[in-house]
Amino acid sequence: MYDKVCKNCGTYLSDFYETGLVGCEKCYEVFKDEIENAVKEIQFGDMHTGKVPPFSSEEKSLLIRYERLFKEKENAVMEGRFSDVRAISEELIALKEKLEEKGLI
Amino acid sequence: MESVSPDLFSGNIIKTRIRLARNISGYRFCGNDEKTSREIVKKVNRALIKCDTFNLYYVANVSTTVLEAMKERNLISKYLTENAVGGAALINADESLSVMINEEDVIREQCFMKGLRLKEAYERLDGLDDELAKNVDIAFHPRWGYLTTCPTNLGTGMRASVMLFLPALSESGKIRKVAEEARKAGLTVRGVYGEGSVAEGSIYQISNEVTLGISEYDILKSVEEAVLDICMTERELAKKLYASKEIKTMDRAKRAFGVLTNAVLLSYEEFLSLIAEVKIGAMFGMVDIQDLEALNDLTVKVRPANLCVQYGKDLSAFDRDLFRAEVVSKKLLKLREI
Numbered sequence: 001m002y003d004k005v006c007k008n009c010g011t012y013l014s015d016f017y018e019t020g021l022v023g024c025e026k027c028y029e030v031f032k033d034e035i036e037n038a039v040k041e042i043q044f045g046d047m048h049t050g051k052v053p054p055f056s057s058e059e060k061s062l063l064i065r066y067e068r069l070f071k072e073k074e075n076a077v078m079e080g081r082f083s084d085v086r087a088i089s090e091e092l093i094a095l096k097e098k099l100e101e102k103g104l105i
Numbered sequence: 106m107e108s109v110s111p112d113l114f115s116g117n118i119i120k121t122r123i124r125l126a127r128n129i130s131g132y133r134f135c136g137n138d139e140k141t142s143r144e145i146v147k148k149v150n151r152a153l154i155k156c157d158t159f160n161l162y163y164v165a166n167v168s169t170t171v172l173e174a175m176k177e178r179n180l181i182s183k184y185l186t187e188n189a190v191g192g193a194a195l196i197n198a199d200e201s202l203s204v205m206i207n208e209e210d211v212i213r214e215q216c217f218m219k220g221l222r223l224k225e226a227y228e229r230l231d232g233l234d235d236e237l238a239k240n241v242d243i244a245f246h247p248r249w250g251y252l253t254t255c256p257t258n259l260g261t262g263m264r265a266s267v268m269l270f271l272p273a274l275s276e277s278g279k280i281r282k283v284a285e286e287a288r289k290a291g292l293t294v295r296g297v298y299g300e301g302s303v304a305e306g307s308i309y310q311i312s313n314e315v316t317l318g319i320s321e322y323d324i325l326k327s328v329e330e331a332v333l334d335i336c337m338t339e340r341e342l343a344k345k346l347y348a349s350k351e352i353k354t355m356d357r358a359k360r361a362f363g364v365l366t367n368a369v370l371l372s373y374e375e376f377l378s379l380i381a382e383v384k385i386g387a388m389f390g391m392v393d394i395q396d397l398e399a400l401n402d403l404t405v406k407v408r409p410a411n412l413c414v415q416y417g418k419d420l421s422a423f424d425r426d427l428f429r430a431e432v433v434s435k436k437l438l439k440l441r442e443i
Contacts, residue, residue, distance in 0.1 A: 020257070021135070022134065023135070024134055028249065028252055039259065039317065042314075043256075043316065044315045045317060046248065047248055048247075048261070048318075049320050050250060050319070053245050054238055
């Protein structure tokens with residue numbers, strides 16, 4: 001049987017099924033569907049509503065927000081959430097302008 | 106629910122613990138090699154240097170007894186001492202803060218406070234966590250929040266726990282129903298000492314099971330509400346079981362006090378069950394001891410490894426029982442004088 005593997009840390013999907021543990025943040029992309037199924041069983045929802053880590057500077061915070069939104073947009077496209085794609089795109093454009101003004105991208 | 110002051114339950118509420126699980130972007134979440142683990146320890150130590158005066162302990166450099174004693178005081182976990190490569194812990198002077206490094210997650214921050222002080226403990230740890238995030242790139246996903254080794258910790262990465270003394274619920278067996286109710290609310294109730302449904306010493310821990318899809322403050326609120334609710338049920342039941350049977354309760358408490366202050370050999374299991382009787386007596390004014398917190402502290406101080414640390418060397422089981430009897434007797438007699 002085909003066993004998915006995270007090339008970043010070498011964790012196999014069968015390892016995740018056996019131990020319930022992942023090896024690194026890339027595992028969350030590689031085993032996304034399987035983790036989603038596990039999360040449904042054990043958690044109240046699949047969207048974090050709590051604390052966001054603070055960052056040392058506004059610039060860094062904006063850059064990370066930009067990267068995250070980019071990733072979020074990719075996910076939304078893949079999942080066919082088109083209204084989300086539109087909303088994220090609008091935010092991305094505004095953020096990009098801000099970053100360009102600051103000469104960060 | 107009508108607002109209830111936690112002070113009403115000072116005899117039942119022992120301590121609060123908040124734990125945050127964090128990982129560093131670009132590193133494995135667990136199972137890093139020795140060299141990388143050391144690099145992570147230095148990184149975390151540097152990041153938190155301004156927060157408090159921490160002592161840094163490398164698991165490999167600390168004796169088994171001292172590690173065990175730290176474990177008994179909840180400062181470090183079994184995982185850190187047994188499974189972790191390059192495991193380390195940063196612990197502050199009053200032992201209210203502990204940061205485990207290279208545990209099941211790369212970082213596990215903990216804050217401890219006596220009594221029911223969930224918000225205060227969280228806010229203290231939140232400050233430490235902010236400092237960490239300013240200096241270390243924390244693994245965070247916009248949708249899943251803080252990324253953790255086990256998806257059961259995803260989201261907030263937070264475990265908020267309160268340790269409770271629940272003799273009436275334990276003795277009546279009603280603790281099982283309480284645990285079932287808690288589970289429906291995304292919480293868990295388990296015995297702190299011993300295995301099975303009846304906890305030794307009637308000491309239980311209530312904590313959140315769910316970490317994703319709920320904010321930190323909502324978790325704190327649900328744990329606090331459940332704690333007060335459980336304590337109210339315990340109080341009502343205790344009135345029936347103990348207060349209304351004054352002579353019997355007094356007899357049990359005074360007999361327990363008698364054994365604890367006269368025994369020559371005292372095992373930890375015997376101590377736990379007898380100190381629970383004394384505590385019940387003290388809570389209802391049937392034993393002349395006011396300082397219930399001191400009884401909680403004593404419960405930790407006479408655990409096997411902490412007893413050895415106090416004595417200054419490793420003791421055999423027999424010698425531990427001998428020394429425990431001496432320590433307990435002295436402390437209880439002193440507490441009665443105050």
